[in-house]
Amino acid sequence: MRKIRIVLFHSFLFVLFTILTQIGGIVWLICIPLLNYIKKYVLHKIQRWIAYLLGPLLIYLIVTFSLIPLLASLWGRVPLPINHGSLRPLTLMTVLLNRHYVRKELRNVVLETSEQMTAKFPGTVVHYLDAGFPFIHGFPLLPHLSHNDGEKLDLAFFYTDVLTKQPVNDSPSPIGYGICEEPTSNEENTAAYCTSKGYRQYSLLQRVMPQGNKKNYLFDSRRTKAIILLLVQNRRIGKLFIEPHLKKRMNLMKYDKIRFHGCQAVRHDDHIHIQLP
Ligand SMILES: [Zn+2]
Structure with a gap:
């Protein structure tokens, strides 16, 4: 026994x-x-x-x-940088848990993009969130549905300090997920729609993440829009997911690469998802 x-x-x-x-x-x-x-x-x-x-x-x-x-x-994956001047993990846990592996092509795209962001907005650091594991095509990186081939990566939004109104490099959520830039009453509320259709997981992270730090930050649409534009204008990026109300709010409707990910996923008004094809 x-x-x-x-x-x-x-x-x-x-x-x-x-x-x-x-x-x-x-x-x-x-x-x-x-x-x-x-x-x-x-x-x-x-x-x-x-x-x-x-x-x-x-x-x-x-x-x-x-x-x-x-x-x-050997599986065609490389780690994202840990302490690069313009690209870092938001939390070291991403690296300690081996969740920062991508294909070389995606690393090159995000490195170039982060350097362009730093050149355009001095002092800016792009923070990455979950990417993929180092081995085996199809091995799931939970709770993500699609991060299983080194071709997907999540990036943190940018924020300003609520008091000084100055850009900051940190994030209201310690893991980058779960604190959302929610739709106003005049905007399309996909989260409410998906929840009403029975997709209970859609806002799960928001429900479990403490929201106390949200009041200290404002969503920085200027820098967030700038990085989205750099990414969608890069021919190597195939798709980018953000919540539909943010696509409209940032006046990005003409970019077909920016898609709605579907109710079976989780909400994307707390981070940007990019993928190669
Ligand atoms: Zn993702």
Whole structure:
């Protein structure tokens, strides 16, 4: 019975770490002999639990930063930069969870675009959100429906400080999702429509994300429109998703590449989704 419990415990963590990071499950399996070694030789209880925690974490970080970028190139994927002057992850968790891999072509597009943004708006940093995992075409990056081939990427909106009205580089949501630039009463409310049609997941992130920080920021339509224009005018970008009311508000109706993603997805008035084809 005890053996079954141990197998179930390791299986649960394998699935959980695989869903979150793709490689975390395999790293956990590799670490099982290490955990057994710690159990046998580290006798002090607190030291043993510290070793349980730090041992696998250290191995995961070494694999994540040294081995995975090399192996990902075999699947035609490259990591997005971590500390580039004009392009960075909004949260380091994106990188730590290996969710920042894309095809080289997409990395080049977003790097060029971010540099153009910094040239046009000095001091501006473009923040990326979820991209894709390093390996296997079709491997899902939950909760996204389509981020499974290195050809999709989410970017954060731009904001200004509500008091100073000056552009800022941070975002009201710590993960870039879930704090929305909602439609006014005169605008098309796709979120309400999709929810009324039974698509309960459409505004799920907004419901779970604390909204307290929203009052400190204003949606920066000037810079957000500028980056959207740079992206849709780039022939390598195939589609861009934002919520229909923002497409209309920013006067972008003539751009066919800017599409509505459908009620089966989640709302896109908190971020920009781009994809190659
Ligand atoms: Zn997306």
